[in-house]
Amino acid sequence: xxxxxxQMVPVKMSVPLYTGAPKxxxxxxxxxxxxxxxxxxxxxxxxxxxMNIALAAGKVDDISQVVIASEKAQLALxxxxxxxxxxxxxxxxxxxxxx
Numbered sequence: 001x002x003x004x005x006x007q008m009v010p011v012k013m014s015v016p017l018y019t020g021a022p023k024x025x026x027x028x029x030x031x032x033x034x035x036x037x038x039x040x041x042x043x044x045x046x047x048x049x050x051m052n053i054a055l056a057a058g059k060v061d062d063i064s065q066v067v068i069a070s071e072k073a074q075l076a077l078x079x080x081x082x083x084x085x086x087x088x089x090x091x092x093x094x095x096x097x098x099x
Contacts, residue, residue, distance in 0.1 A: 041076045048073035 048069045054060045
C-alpha cells in the first residue's frame with residue numbers, strides 16, 4: 001500500500017454549546033416510577049406467556065424469538081426481585097438501629 005496516495009480528510013466534530021439551564025422534564029414521584037417499572041415487567045411477562053402459547057399452538061416459526069422473550073421476562077423479574085430484596089434488607093437494617 002502506497003502511503004503517499006492517502007489523503008487527509010478533515011473530520012468535523014460537533015460539540016453542543018452550553019445554552020444555559022438544562023431542559024427540565026416533569027418530575028415523577030418514586031411511586032409513579034415504581035409503578036411504571038412494575039407495569040413494564042408485567043408486560044414482558046405477558047409477552048413471554050403469549051409467545052409460549054403461540055409456540056405450543058404452532059403459530060411461531062422462529063423459536064429464538066420465544067426464547068428471547070422468555071429470557072427478557074426472566075431477567076426483568078430477577079432484577080425486580082433483587083431490588084425488592086435489597087429494599088427489604090435496608091428497611092430491616094433501619095428498624096434494627098437504636099435511637
